[in-house]
Amino acid sequence: MMAEQVRLTLERNETLARIVLDSPKGNVLTTTMVERVSAELAKLEELRSVRLLTLEGGGPHFSFGASISEHAPGQVERMLPAMHQMIRDLLDVPVPTAAVVQGRCLGGGFELALACDFIFAADDAVIGVPEVALAAFPPAAAALLPPRLGYARATDAILTGATRPAAEWEQAGLVTRVVPRDRLDAEVGAWFDEHLAGRSASGLRHAAAAARFGLRKHVARVLPDLERLYLNELMRTPDVTEAVTAFLAKRPPVWTD
Numbered sequence: 001m002m003a004e005q006v007r008l009t010l011e012r013n014e015t016l017a018r019i020v021l022d023s024p025k026g027n028v029l030t031t032t033m034v035e036r037v038s039a040e041l042a043k044l045e046e047l048r049s050v051r052l053l054t055l056e057g058g059g060p061h062f063s064f065g066a067s068i069s070e071h072a073p074g075q076v077e078r079m080l081p082a083m084h085q086m087i088r089d090l091l092d093v094p095v096p097t098a099a100v101v102q103g104r105c106l107g108g109g110f111e112l113a114l115a116c117d118f119i120f121a122a123d124d125a126v127i128g129v130p131e132v133a134l135a136a137f138p139p140a141a142a143a144l145l146p147p148r149l150g151y152a153r154a155t156d157a158i159l160t161g162a163t164r165p166a167a168e169w170e171q172a173g174l175v176t177r178v179v180p181r182d183r184l185d186a187e188v189g190a191w192f193d194e195h196l197a198g199r200s201a202s203g204l205r206h207a208a209a210a211a212r213f214g215l216r217k218h219v220a221r222v223l224p225d226l227e228r229l230y231l232n233e234l235m236r237t238p239d240v241t242e243a244v245t246a247f248l249a250k251r252p253p254v255w256t257d
Helices: 031-046 076-092 108-114 130-134 139-149 151-160 166-171 181-195 201-211 213-236 238-249
Strands: 006-011 016-021 052-057 097-101 104-106 118-122 126-128 177-179
Touching: 006 031, 016 031, 031 076, 052 108, 076 108, 076 139, 076 213, 097 108, 097 181, 104 108, 108 126, 108 139, 118 166, 118 181, 126 166, 130 151, 130 238, 139 151, 139 213, 166 177, 177 181, 201 213, 213 238
Parallel strands: 016 052, 052 097, 097 118, 104 126, 118 177
Antiparallel strands: 006 016
């Protein structure tokens, strides 16, 4: 059930909120699941005592990314705007946010993590945006990576599609902390206790809004153009359709050029 695939819970006297993705086979982000995440994010506006929201993946992986089958013509027109609305909703959440990542964190899953203020990763995490292998590109990552990582590293990530261990992203300054897998939850809890639990909730809300101010303005400016580039230009190319077809058929794609 979708209510079980996206869960919002409150802990530590309602100072810590957790949204957990818990869908079989790698927490693949379907349109329905993405819309559910947005609905849960909206509840944070009324939870005035919350000082941190974590985004987590149930099971061995954070997320394999957005549903590839829903990137086919006739479905992507709903999927992509829903993904981007979720990213905007996460950037608008009125409390500090942290992605807690283990296993694979790919594509749309990485974009979800990129929209968080902090990224905590297990030492087994593998992170990247491999969309170029499917003749595509990650619009939200193209908006979020340059201001968060720098133009050169963002370009490398998008054009090569390379997936890298969390330690490399930590060295690049993107991941806040890498810890052993079996210590991940405890380390995030200890970090919360040290840095946020004792702060004023209203003060943290204003600080989060200020910290994200420039990033939100940037995303609002460039993401609509990137979405149009994807839907109006990329989706007209035969290779992107061939990539989806080949992936679902479990065969290598045959490119037209």
